[in-house]
Amino acid sequence: MIVTTTPSVDGYRVSGYYGIVFGEVITGIDFIKDIGASLRNFVGGRSKGYEDELITARNEAIAELQQRASEMGAHAVVGVDIDYEVLGQGGMLMVTASGTAVTLEPLA
Template sequence: MIITTTPTIEGREILEYKGLVFGEVITGVNFIKDFGAGLRDIFGGRSEGYEEELIDARNEALAELKMRAERIGADAVVGAKMDYEVLGQAGSMLMVTISGTAVSLK
């Protein structure tokens, strides 16, 4: 399945707009990763633990979007937009959302 941020797919014709589809993931970051990130905040450097969480959450949101598009008979998703937010009392939850328009292609 093609998932793109563009409104069209080069070389392909959109036959039908199936509707909006979404993929959402909210994930918690565990204490060990929080502790490691806190040290990196003090001493500098990249937080590999948080980066891994972000990559995993993004991949899960994309997979959910794809599953929902397939469920309504789409071949692709155009106009995709991804957003990231931090939630929770201490900002320890990560929310990744992606949305787009499911379409059928010729």
């Protein structure tokens, strides 16, 4: 399934719209990663644990978006937007992906 941030797909025309589709993931940051991030905050540098968690959550949100679009009969999701939010006191990360589920036809 094609997933793109653009409103169209080169070489195709949108032949049907199925509406807005979402993928959401809320994940907790474990205690060990939190300690590692706190140390990185103090001494500087990147937090590999947080980055890995963010990448995993983003990939899961996009996969959920694709699954929901597929269940609607869509071939693609266009206009995708990904949002990140920290919930509570920083222990929970929410990643949402949204876009428009569509069917595509190749251009002649």
